[in-house]
Amino acid sequence: MTEERYAYILVEHEPYWKKRVEQHGKGVSTQAFVRRGKVGPMDANKLLFYVKLPAGEVRGHGEFIERISGASDELWNKYGSETVFESKEDYDKFVEGHEKMTLIRFKNLQEFNTPLPWKEMAATLGIKKMPNGGRFLNHQTLNSLLKMEL
Numbered sequence: 001m002t003e004e005r006y007a008y009i010l011v012e013h014e015p016y017w018k019k020r021v022e023q024h025g026k027g028v029s030t031q032a033f034v035r036r037g038k039v040g041p042m043d044a045n046k047l048l049f050y051v052k053l054p055a056g057e058v059r060g061h062g063e064f065i066e067r068i069s070g071a072s073d074e075l076w077n078k079y080g081s082e083t084v085f086e087s088k089e090d091y092d093k094f095v096e097g098h099e100k101m102t103l104i105r106f107k108n109l110q111e112f113n114t115p116l117p118w119k120e121m122a123a124t125l126g127i128k129k130m131p132n133g134g135r136f137l138n139h140q141t142l143n144s145l146l147k148m149e150l
Contacts, residue, residue: 006139007046008064010104011132017051017059019084024109030065031109032082034094035102038069039133046142047106050130056118058145062106072101079103121145 010033012020020031033040033047041047044064051059068075072095076088082105085091095101122128124145125135137145 004138005041005044005136007048007061007137007142008041008044009048009050009058009130009135009137010040011130011134012049012051012059014051014055016084017049020049020109021060021111023084024111028082030082030105030107031062031084032079033104033106034075034083034085034091035104036095036098038100038102040067040102040104041134041136042067044136045139047104048137048142050118050121050134051115052130055115057115058112058121059115060109060111062109065105065107067102067104069100069102072099075101075103079105116145 012033023031041064047062047064048058049060049062051057068079072091076083076091080088080091083091083103085094118130121130124141125137
């Protein structure tokens with residue numbers, strides 16, 4: 001992991017975020033973020049979860065474990081219990097026929113007491129729109145965004 005790729009922002013939908021928090025509350029320590037195709041960080045230290053509009057805010061963070069790409073059925077069979085999907089049918093609806101998928105595994109999900117609003121983040125990053133694929137942050141930028149050490 002390089003200093004320039006210390007953290008990665010994942011773009012999350014509100015219902016999936018709520019499910020992640022619920023899973024964490026039930027003691028699920030390792031979770032998997034599902035992506036279509038081969039996308040996402042190969043290495044990072046922290047993951048931030050940006051909940052899309054209408055929320056438009058970073059709600060929490062976790063510790064990156066690994067990125068795994070492969071056949072969608074194989075990934076479900078091995079890691080399905082770590083995803084936000086309650087059934088293979090729900091997963092297949094999300095997959096939309098993609099044969100290759102990526103899982104970004106992480107642990108120790110933490111919800112922020114005060115979410116980071118998009119306006120503050122956009123000003124710090126110097127961007128107008130959050131890329132759907134996410135974005136890397138260096139350690140200094142992460143600290144300036146969160147005004148604390150993670």
